[in-house]
Amino acid sequence: MAQSQLEKLRIRLGIKTIDQDDLLELLLEEAKDFLLTETNRTTLPVSLESTQRQLAIISYNMQGIEGQTSHSEGGISRSFEDLSPSIQKTIVQHRLLKAARYAT
Structure with missing residues (x-):
């Protein structure tokens, strides 16, 4: 039996219960909306599910730490960038071109 995106996400996050499913489904939906917008698509290809x-x-x-660019506490440092180059590359590879008509 094929696992759903939600089940795969739970496994990757190490979440064994379903008590966070509403949040996880929302995060998957937001990620899908982002990918569809960035690739100019109306449906998400299977190759973009990961x-x-x-x-x-x-x-x-x-x-709780959205937008954080740097943090250091007790010898532990964190910083975040927008998206990793590998994710950006994957998105660009799936982007459809928009056709535009120019009046002459």
Whole structure:
């Protein structure tokens, strides 16, 4: 039996219960909306499902610290960038061109 995006996301995050499913589904939906906008698509290709999960994981891990660029406490340092180059490359590879008509 094929696992759903939600089940795969739970596994990647190490979440064994369903008590956070509403949040996880929202994060997956937001990641999907972002990918569709960035690629000019109306449906998400199967090849972008892992990227959708990666974006949802980033959002999950950034809860409460959104936009943080640097933090150091007790010898532990954190900083965040927008998106990793590998995720950016994957998105660009799936981008559809927009056709435009210019009046002459």
